[in-house]
Amino acid sequence: MSDYNQAKADTFVQNQLQILNNAGIAIMISIGHQLKLFDVLAELPPSSSKEIATAANLNERYVREWLAAMVTGRVIEYDNGKKTYSLPQEYASTLTHKNYPNNLAVLMQFIPTLAQAEDKILERFKQGGGIGYAEYPKFHRVMAELSDQTVLAHLIETILPLNQDVVTKLKQGAYVADIGCGLGHAINLMAEHYPNSQFVGYDLCNDVVTEANQRAEKRQLKNVKYIEQDVANWKPQAEFDFITAFDAIHDQGQPAIVLENIVSALKDNGLFLMQDIKAHTNVHDNLENPVTPITYVISCLHCMPISLSQDGVGLGACWGKELAEDMLKDAGFSHVNVNELDHDILNYYYLARK
Numbered sequence: 380m381s382d383y384n385q386a387k388a389d390t391f392v393q394n395q396l397q398i399l400n401n402a403g404i405a406i407m408i409s410i411g412h413q414l415k416l417f418d419v420l421a422e423l424p425p426s427s428s429k430e431i432a433t434a435a436n437l438n439e440r441y442v443r444e445w446l447a448a449m450v451t452g453r454v455i456e457y458d459n460g461k462k463t464y465s466l467p468q469e470y471a472s473t474l475t476h477k478n479y480p481n482n483l484a485v486l487m488q489f490i491p492t493l494a495q496a497e498d499k500i501l502e503r504f505k506q507g508g509g510i511g512y513a514e515y516p517k518f519h520r521v522m523a524e525l526s527d528q529t530v531l532a533h534l535i536e537t538i539l540p541l542n543q544d545v546v547t548k549l550k551q552g553a554y555v556a557d558i559g560c561g562l563g564h565a566i567n568l569m570a571e572h573y574p575n576s577q578f579v580g581y582d583l584c585n586d587v588v589t590e591a592n593q594r595a596e597k598r599q600l601k602n603v604k605y606i607e608q609d610v611a612n613w614k615p616q617a618e619f620d621f622i623t624a625f626d627a628i629h630d631q632g633q634p635a636i637v638l639e640n641i642v643s644a645l646k647d648n649g650l651f652l653m654q655d656i657k658a659h660t661n662v663h664d665n666l667e668n669p670v671t672p673i674t675y676v677i678s679c680l681h682c683m684p685i686s687l688s689q690d691g692v693g694l695g696a697c698w699g700k701e702l703a704e705d706m707l708k709d710a711g712f713s714h715v716n717v718n719e720l721d722h723d724i725l726n727y728y729y730l731a732r733k
């Protein structure tokens with residue numbers, strides 16, 4: 380091995396250590412987010428572990444160990460003389476609930492959430508096949524929290540105005556469907572904002588549909604309903620003015636059929652808004668995209684096995700713009716445009732006209 384480059388090997392070891400440390404810190408950030416520890420720290424002056432645990436109503440020993448991980452991970456600062464911990468306000472700005480919709484801790488939750496399926500994934504690597512939603516008990520909550528930031532916070536002001544005709548129609552009264560609606564946050568917001576329009580959300584998962592209906596009822600929304608429906612077997616004919624799918628096409632078992640069903644479900648000239656992962660189809664073209672490592676990880680641990688569990692094609696989250704545009708056109712859309720929005724580094728916003 381005459382051309383063995385020792386410096387290259389040494390740098391790689393350093394990178395691996397960094398990856399190991401960061402992966403662990405990501406789990407600690409997820410824990411801090413769920414226990415609202417960052418919110419507590421942001422409100423406190425520099426404090427001892429006992430004061431922080433008391434303010435958060437948590438066990439001091441666990442809080443102290445978490446703080447040590449956070450200090451060595453350079454997330455929280457430690458005053459060695461006074462033995463106090465503090466969260467710099469510059470870090471709090473992307474870690475506290477108050478800083479929704481720019482809270483990066485929300486994303487960290489995907490690592491432990493998806494790692495719950497690791498044993499099943501190990502088996503599938505050997506035998507093939509997929510994994511259903513039941514194996515990811517926290518997925519729908521974490522997904523809704525992410526969509527609250529990427530979709531909900533910008534839906535009315537930025538995303539819908541990508542097409543002014545849609546906004547006008549929604550104000551006048553449109554019939555709207557959301558595909559793979561999850562807990563229904565997007566539909567509920569649109570329903571509240573556009574009371575002259577009627578909304579229906581479709582989702583595969585019964586528990587999600589039940590919760591979505593309960594949430595709509597609690598908000599006293601009369602123009603919304605949620606239906607349990609596999610959209611691969613959904614056959615409405617030219618009923619809808621506008622159909623949306625937020626992060627819900629790439630993990631379909633039969634995405635080509637679902638896209639064709641969406642075309643059939645739209646009235647002539649109807650519009651489909653598809654938010655889906657920002658990536659190119661060819662892996663090489665994704666090397667400079669700062670978020671494709673994590674999107675391929677989420678894809679391998681969740682999106683692809685979900686699709687395969689439905690005897691599906693397993694597109695993967697990074698199916699990419701090139702394939703997405705081809706598939707939209709093959710499904711029968713006459714015109715497709717792809718939008719990038721400043722607030723969302725993870726997704727493209729496709730507008731496809733029937």
Ligand SMILES: C[S@@+](CC[C@H](N)C(=O)[O-])C[C@H]1O[C@@H](n2cnc3c(N)ncnc32)[C@H](O)[C@@H]1O
Nearest residue numbers: 522523526559560561582583608609610625627
């Ligand atoms: C990644 S989640 C996105 C949820 C939601 N749109 C959001 O942005 O939070 C994908 C959703 O699509 C649903 N789904 C997947 N395959 C489906 C199918 N064939 N028919 C209906 N819903 C499906 C899942 O249950 C899940 O709620």
